Amino acid sequence: MSIEIVDTLVVGAGQAGVAMSEHLSKAGVSHLVLERNRIAERWRTQRWDSLVANGPAWHDRFPGMAFPNMGPDSFPTKEAIADYFEAYAKQIDAPIRCGVDVRSVERHIGRSGFRVETSDGVIEAQNVVAATGAFQVPIVPELVSNAPDIVQMHSTQYRNPDQLAEGAVLVIGAGSSGTQIAEELLLAGRRVYLSVGPHDRPPRAYRGRDFCWWLGILGKWDAETPGPGTEHVTIAVSGARGGYTIDFRRLAGQGMTLLGRAVSFDGAALAFSEDLAQNLARGDANYMALLDEADDYVARNGIDLPEDPEARRIAPEPDCVANPILSLDLRQAGIRTVIWATGFTSDYSWLKVDIFDERGRPKHQRGVSAERGIYFLGLPWQSRRGSSFIWGVWHDAKHLADCISTQRKYDEYRPSNRSGE
Numbered sequence: 001m002s003i004e005i006v007d008t009l010v011v012g013a014g015q016a017g018v019a020m021s022e023h024l025s026k027a028g029v030s031h032l033v034l035e036r037n038r039i040a041e042r043w044r045t046q047r048w049d050s051l052v053a054n055g056p057a058w059h060d061r062f063p064g065m066a067f068p069n070m071g072p073d074s075f076p077t078k079e080a081i082a083d084y085f086e087a088y089a090k091q092i093d094a095p096i097r098c099g100v101d102v103r104s105v106e107r108h109i110g111r112s113g114f115r116v117e118t119s120d121g122v123i124e125a126q127n128v129v130a131a132t133g134a135f136q137v138p139i140v141p142e143l144v145s146n147a148p149d150i151v152q153m154h155s156t157q158y159r160n161p162d163q164l165a166e167g168a169v170l171v172i173g174a175g176s177s178g179t180q181i182a183e184e185l186l187l188a189g190r191r192v193y194l195s196v197g198p199h200d201r202p203p204r205a206y207r208g209r210d211f212c213w214w215l216g217i218l219g220k221w222d223a224e225t226p227g228p229g230t231e232h233v234t235i236a237v238s239g240a241r242g243g244y245t246i247d248f249r250r251l252a253g254q255g256m257t258l259l260g261r262a263v264s265f266d267g268a269a270l271a272f273s274e275d276l277a278q279n280l281a282r283g284d285a286n287y288m289a290l291l292d293e294a295d296d297y298v299a300r301n302g303i304d305l306p307e308d309p310e311a312r313r314i315a316p317e318p319d320c321v322a323n324p325i326l327s328l329d330l331r332q333a334g335i336r337t338v339i340w341a342t343g344f345t346s347d348y349s350w351l352k353v354d355i356f357d358e359r360g361r362p363k364h365q366r367g368v369s370a371e372r373g374i375y376f377l378g379l380p381w382q383s384r385r386g387s388s389f390i391w392g393v394w395h396d397a398k399h400l401a402d403c404i405s406t407q408r409k410y411d412e413y414r415p416s417n418r419s420g421e
Helices: 016-026 041-045 077-090 176-187 212-216 247-253 276-301 392-414
Strands: 003-011 031-035 094-100 102-107 114-118 121-130 151-154 168-172 192-195 257-259 262-265 269-272 327-329 335-340 372-376
Touching: 003 016, 016 031, 016 077, 016 094, 016 392, 041 077, 121 392, 168 176, 168 327, 176 192, 176 247, 212 276, 247 276, 257 276, 372 392
Parallel strands: 003 031, 003 121, 031 094, 121 372, 151 335, 168 192, 168 335, 192 257
Antiparallel strands: 102 114, 114 121, 262 269, 269 327
16 A cells, blocks of 8 residues: 655644645645545534524634625624635645545654554654644533433534424523524524523623624733633623624523523432522623723723613523522423533544643643644634634644744754865
8 A cells, every 4th residue: 555645734624724724835834634524514514503603704714815795794604604614725725635534643663753544545744733623522411311201412413493302492501502502492482491500701792893803902812821710611602693692681581491500310300500690690790891891991092982881781680590490300391302512522532642631632832742743723722712713723823834844944954064064
């Protein structure tokens, strides 16, 4: 079997892989991108039908191309996002090979580089960039067991309300995905229960500017490390139906039942923590803090932006918060479906190198691992808060391409043979 030789192999052709290809090409580094499915496949097949981006089109894109056929303040659909990356890959002539699964990467013994086993044969590469992103393996806690009459699914399996069996629905996880799915089901006439954990709750817009703009102008996207206890806190924000600020009290007023964090199951009833009011208060505090910073920025810089007093109004406490449900018999409540919007974990089992901590997370500095020649892209907080976002991964890719290009210059250096030296 012939062995293909490449300088740099990029694994994954989502937003991270496409960005990496662009910067490697600009740096003059020959490379190949392998994708097991199609470009941006997860946007097409692991998202619900009505999903749109959480950021507006002017913000959530690469610098080299705007979203076609839509206004800058629109929120692109999932199909538009997948089409965007396909078009971008074509625009930069990215060397992407689809339908090829990477099965293992092992370091050569006694020489530099790596042997890569794929479904299409063996490749040898000096560098390997794991651009598989942050959303690889859905997390479904083994909490609700011995309940065969209740269908359980991760948010990646949800498509639309008609897909679900008749009856009430319990959504566990109140980040952007869980909240948007829960509200879609509520608007479709379903009885909906939503388990709400700790979260940040930024305004969709304030004083006429989108929250993405505020986080940028206030320097928050460039924060290099998360605050204490906030590394894995979800963000409740939505671009659905033109974009709106998520307000859990409003959802409760419309008929949704809010619950605290799910903690245990006895075969019939699911128990919930007494932390619902605390979690809502934390989200409110995060919300108000951003409004305060925005107001201060406007005042200090003399910017003419309209005041927005309505943004500070907090609705009255709904009964499900004042008198929280701590135990819910799923069958008695008519719940036939549980949707887990509980995030993802990583799977780097194909990388046979010793560069992971005890939890399986890559050990790296801005994506550069301790193993020479192995790089990571698309990780949360890889270099800053915005690293796992579309525009953020583009900037991280540039840094990695610069690192690879610089390392190649050292590899290619040969001392001169001038006499006397």
